[in-house]
Amino acid sequence: MNLQTLLSSIEVLEIKGDTGVDITGIESDSRKITKGSLFVAVRGTAVDGHTFINKAVENGAIAIVCEDIPEKTDALENLTFIRVKDSAFALGMLLSSWYGDPSKQLILVGVTGTNGKTTIATLLYDMFRKLGHKAGLLSTVCNYIDGKPIPTDHTTPDPITLHRLIAQMKEEGCEYVFMEVSSHSIDQKRISGLVFDGGIFTNLTRDHLDYHKTVENYLKAKKKFFDDMPSTAFALTNADDKSGLVMLQNTAARKLTYSLLTLADFKGKILESHFEGTDMLINGHEVSTRFVGRFNAYNLLAVYGAAVSLGQNPDDVLVVLSDLHPVSGRFQTIQSPLGYTAIVDYAHTPDALINVLNSIHGVLEGKGRVITVVGCGGNRDKGKRPMMAKEASKLSDQLILTSDNPRFEEPDDIIKDMVAGLDEKDLEHTLCITDRTQAIKTATVIAKKGDVILVAGKGHEDYQEVKGVKHHFDDREKLHEIFDRQLTTNH
Numbered sequence: 058m059n060l061q062t063l064l065s066s067i068e069v070l071e072i073k074g075d076t077g078v079d080i081t082g083i084e085s086d087s088r089k090i091t092k093g094s095l096f097v098a099v100r101g102t103a104v105d106g107h108t109f110i111n112k113a114v115e116n117g118a119i120a121i122v123c124e125d126i127p128e129k130t131d132a133l134e135n136l137t138f139i140r141v142k143d144s145a146f147a148l149g150m151l152l153s154s155w156y157g158d159p160s161k162q163l164i165l166v167g168v169t170g171t172n173g174k175t176t177i178a179t180l181l182y183d184m185f186r187k188l189g190h191k192a193g194l195l196s197t198v199c200n201y202i203d204g205k206p207i208p209t210d211h212t213t214p215d216p217i218t219l220h221r222l223i224a225q226m227k228e229e230g231c232e233y234v235f236m237e238v239s240s241h242s243i244d245q246k247r248i249s250g251l252v253f254d255g256g257i258f259t260n261l262t263r264d265h266l267d268y269h270k271t272v273e274n275y276l277k278a279k280k281k282f283f284d285d286m287p288s289t290a291f292a293l294t295n296a297d298d299k300s301g302l303v304m305l306q307n308t309a310a311r312k313l314t315y316s317l318l319t320l321a322d323f324k325g326k327i328l329e330s331h332f333e334g335t336d337m338l339i340n341g342h343e344v345s346t347r348f349v350g351r352f353n354a355y356n357l358l359a360v361y362g363a364a365v366s367l368g369q370n371p372d373d374v375l376v377v378l379s380d381l382h383p384v385s386g387r388f389q390t391i392q393s394p395l396g397y398t399a400i401v402d403y404a405h406t407p408d409a410l411i412n413v414l415n416s417i418h419g420v421l422e423g424k425g426r427v428i429t430v431v432g433c434g435g436n437r438d439k440g441k442r443p444m445m446a447k448e449a450s451k452l453s454d455q456l457i458l459t460s461d462n463p464r465f466e467e468p469d470d471i472i473k474d475m476v477a478g479l480d481e482k483d484l485e486h487t488l489c490i491t492d493r494t495q496a497i498k499t500a501t502v503i504a505k506k507g508d509v510i511l512v513a514g515k516g517h518e519d520y521q522e523v524k525g526v527k528h529h530f531d532d533r534e535k536l537h538e539i540f541d542r543q544l545t546t547n548h
Contacts, residue, residue, distance in 0.1 A: 058155060060095065060120055064139060066154035066250075067147045073126060074137030078119055083155055085148055085217065092117035097148045100124070102245070106144065122147055145216075149249030152220035159220075159227035160234075160251045163193075166363060167238040167248070169279050170259025170295075172409045173356045174237040177257060179384045180360045181235040187377045188369060193226035195219070195236035198385065198517050202226050216247050223251070233367070240278040248282075255291045255366060256283055256310065257359050261300040262408030276300055286310040291366045295355060296321045313366060315358040317351070323362035327354050330420050332390055332398055344375050349388050350416025352409075386517030388413065391536050394544045396506035397425070401532045403516025405434065405461070407444040410513055414452035417509050425507035426454035428500045431514055432461030432493070433471050435522075442471065443478025449513075450483040455503055457488045459496035461514045462522040493521065497535045501543075512536070 061076045081093030087109035090096055096113035098106035098121060110121055111132060120137040124144050127133065141147040153160065168178045175197050182194035182201065191203045195214070200207040200222060207222065214222065226234050238256075242248050261276055283292050283304045292310040294301040297318045305312045315323040326338040334347045337354055339361050346357055357378060364374045383389060391399045400417065404410045410431065417427055429449045433442045450456050458475050460468035468491050479487060490496040500510045512532045519534075520527040 063154055066150045069139055071140040083151055087113040090116035090118045094118050095120045097144055098123040099144045145246040146249045149216050152216055153250030156220055156224035159224045163227050164233045164254045166235050166255040167253050168257045169238040169282050171262045173259035176356045176384050176387050177359050178235045178237050180381050183381055184377045185233050190233055191231045193231040193234040202229050240275055243282050244278045253290050256286055257363055258294040258304045260295055260298040262406055280304055283308040293362050315362045323358050325354055325358040332420055342375055344379050347382055352412040393540050397504040397508040399510040399536045401512050404513045407441055407448050411448050428455040428510045429453040430457045430496050430500050430512045432459045434462045435464035435466030442474040446475035447478040450479055455486050457490055457496045457500055459493045460491050464522050501539050
């Protein structure tokens with residue numbers, strides 16, 4: 058593509074050199090540059106792309122987008138430099154233009170908030186496919202193009218991967234794309250250049266403070282997503298969350314709300330909850346679902362609200378809603394042959410843990426004990442460790458603190474940080490078992506008929522990350538192995 062054509066999509070402050078050249082590709086990683094590429098020098102959190110301009114030129118870059126034009130040397134003599142105010146923002150705009158603005162040619166809906174993003178995005182993807190539409194999904198667990206999986210390891214991919222995936226989804230005939238939008242991706246402008254037709258806000262609780270430093274910065278990052286939405290889009294928010302209406306303050310989008318507690322565009326009420334699912338009212342219509350717990354009732358309301366806001370028939374949406382299945386590793390129930398229930402859930406923030414445990418109590422109604430196995434991730438927000446332990450202790454009859462993904466920290470040090478949140482009374486019903494397999498086994502030994510074991514923190518993840526190495530580990534597999542042995546022993 059001609060560079061001049063490409064540059065029409067961004068605001069340029071200064072140009073040095075020839076813009077009539079043809080570009081063979083766009084990269085922000087100097088290692089991936091090939092002959093004829095455009096290199097965009099982005100200031101990241103860890104590295105500054107400006108320090109790699111010479112490397113990019115060595116590898117074949119013929120034009121550079123940057124915030125500061127370097128002094129000319131012989132090596133940089135015949136290059137074209139384009140100075141912009143914000144390289145990260147420019148990168149998204151350039152990529153969108155490079156791929157022919159695919160997000161304008163399909164319906165793109167983003168889901169943001171602390172908890173519930175994966176569930177809502179995945180359920181919308183499942184629902185629209187069941188309603189007969191081709192759909193794409195961009196999520197933490199996996200990316201999908203109409204049923205075909207494309208593995209991932211970031212909640213929101215880097216801009217180059219993201220734009221390429223959306224272009225591929227458009228190419229393969231997707232009408233709708235549903236994506237999780239993390240606070241990091243908003244802050245780092247990874248979603249720039251994308252045009253959203255809808256945005257959903259779930260809730261806001263303490264998370265990612267290792268990155269954002271304060272809850273206020275975290276809130277601002279989420280809010281920016283809605284602030285930037287066009288008037289043609291809808292903004293659907295959880296009216297029961299204290300940050301819910303804040304999200305809508307400055308948006309040009311059509312403002313919509315969902316709620317279990319107050320008047321809203323999409324109003325829900327829980328009629329009955331059990332470990333097989335929840336019966337609820339949505340805008341006055343009764344629906345039986347396979348999802349457990351109050352937090353899932355909110356997720357289902359958001360899914361219903363978004364589908365109806367996208368023009369789907371409400372009756373058809375309710376029929377599909379009753380047929381949807383929980384997302385892998387999100388309140389996933391596994392029954393023991395000895396008559397107790399194990400639940401695997403991704404809850405890794407204090408609030409998510411409270412939600413899951415309250416949902417379990419809501420179903421148990423005091424008729425069984427709750428045994429919780431939980432750890433905290435290494436090299437992440439340390440402030441939430443004592444809070445996680447305290448909340449888990451308050452809502453559990455037996456607490457087992459264990460290892461999660463220690464990353465580059467010592468697992469025992471992480472557990473010590475968690476224990477710091479507990480008093481003497483809490484410690485009476487707390488065990489510390491560093492080895493996660495042992496911790497899960499111990500919980501199954503303690504459990505009796507009618508009890509519930511919650512194994513929290515990892516959910517869908519099938520690995521443990523230790524000292525930079527991912528080792529295979531799956532909470533669900535461990536429980537299935539134990540329950541299979543119970544079955545054999547009992548027969």
